[in-house]
Amino acid sequence: MSDRADGLRHAEHVMGTVFSFDIRGTVTRDIRRALAEAVAWLHEMDAVFSTYRADSAISRLSRGESTVDRCPEVVAEVLELCAEATRDTGGFFTVTPGGRLDPSGLVKGWAVERASRILYESGAHNTYVNGGGDLQLRGEASPGVPWRIGIAHPLSRDRLIAVVDGRDLAVATSGTAERGAHVVDPRTGLPASGLLSITVTGRSLTRADVFATAAFAMGDGARSWIASQDGYEAMAVTADGRTWQSDGFPC
Numbered sequence: 001m002s003d004r005a006d007g008l009r010h011a012e013h014v015m016g017t018v019f020s021f022d023i024r025g026t027v028t029r030d031i032r033r034a035l036a037e038a039v040a041w042l043h044e045m046d047a048v049f050s051t052y053r054a055d056s057a058i059s060r061l062s063r064g065e066s067t068v069d070r071c072p073e074v075v076a077e078v079l080e081l082c083a084e085a086t087r088d089t090g091g092f093f094t095v096t097p098g099g100r101l102d103p104s105g106l107v108k109g110w111a112v113e114r115a116s117r118i119l120y121e122s123g124a125h126n127t128y129v130n131g132g133g134d135l136q137l138r139g140e141a142s143p144g145v146p147w148r149i150g151i152a153h154p155l156s157r158d159r160l161i162a163v164v165d166g167r168d169l170a171v172a173t174s175g176t177a178e179r180g181a182h183v184v185d186p187r188t189g190l191p192a193s194g195l196l197s198i199t200v201t202g203r204s205l206t207r208a209d210v211f212a213t214a215a216f217a218m219g220d221g222a223r224s225w226i227a228s229q230d231g232y233e234a235m236a237v238t239a240d241g242r243t244w245q246s247d248g249f250p251c
Contacts, residue, residue: 109209194219
C-alpha cells in the first residue's frame with residue numbers, strides 16, 4: 001500500500017491474479033477501513049469460488065459433496081447471476097464450460113465490481129479497481145479529467161489498439177493473450193477461434209465481463225449481437241488481425 005498526496009494505491013495478489021486499487025482524492029479513515037474490508041472480502045471469495053482449491057465451496061459442489069443450500073449464500077447469488085447471463089447471451093455464456101461447474105467467467109468481474117462498491121460506499125467516489133485486466137472505474141482520475149485505459153493488442157502487449165476514456169465505466173477483455181484458448185464455443189465444444197480478443201465497455205463490470213466472454217465465443221456473430229445490448233459497446237481483433245468496434249465504443 002502506498003500513500004500519495006492525492007490518494008492511495010494498493011496491489012493485492014488474489015484469485016490467481018493481481019488486483020490493483022487506485023483511490024483518488026482525500027483518503028479518510030473510513031476509506032482505509034473499506035479498502036481493508038474489500039481486500040479481505042476478495043480473499044474470502046477466492047476461498048469460496050476457486051476451482052483450483054479442492055476444499056472450496058464451488059469445488060465441493062461440483063463434485064456433488066455439497067448442495068447450494070449448504071454453501072455460503074453468495075454461491076446461490078452467483079449461480080443465479082450465471083443463469084441470467086446464460087439466458088441473456090443465448091447460451092454463449094455457460095457455468096459449465098468443459099462439462100464441470102465453473103462460474104469463473106462471471107466471478108472475477110462480479111468481485112471487482114463489489115470491491116469497487118465497498119469503496120464507493122465509504123466515500124471513495126473516484127476509484128480504479130483492476131482485477132487481472134477487468135476494470136471498474138468510478139468518478140474521475142482528477143477533477144474534470146476522465147480515466148484513460150489503454151487496450152493492448154493481443155499479439156503485441158507493448159502496442160495499444162485503443163485508449164478508452166470514461167467516467168463511471170466498466171472495461172472487460174476476453175482473449176487468448178493471458179490464458180491461451182480457454183473460452184469454449186458451446187456450438188462445437190471446441191475453443192473459440194474467430195477472435196483474438198474483444199473488449200466490452202458498459203456501466204456494470206459483472207455484465208461487461210460476461211458479455212466479453214460470450215462475445216468471444218460468438219466470434220463473427222459478436223458484432224451484431226453487441227449492437228443489440230443497450231449501454232454496452234465493444235472493440236475486437238479478429239483471427240486475421242483486423243479490428244472492428246461498435247458505433248459507441250468510447251475511444
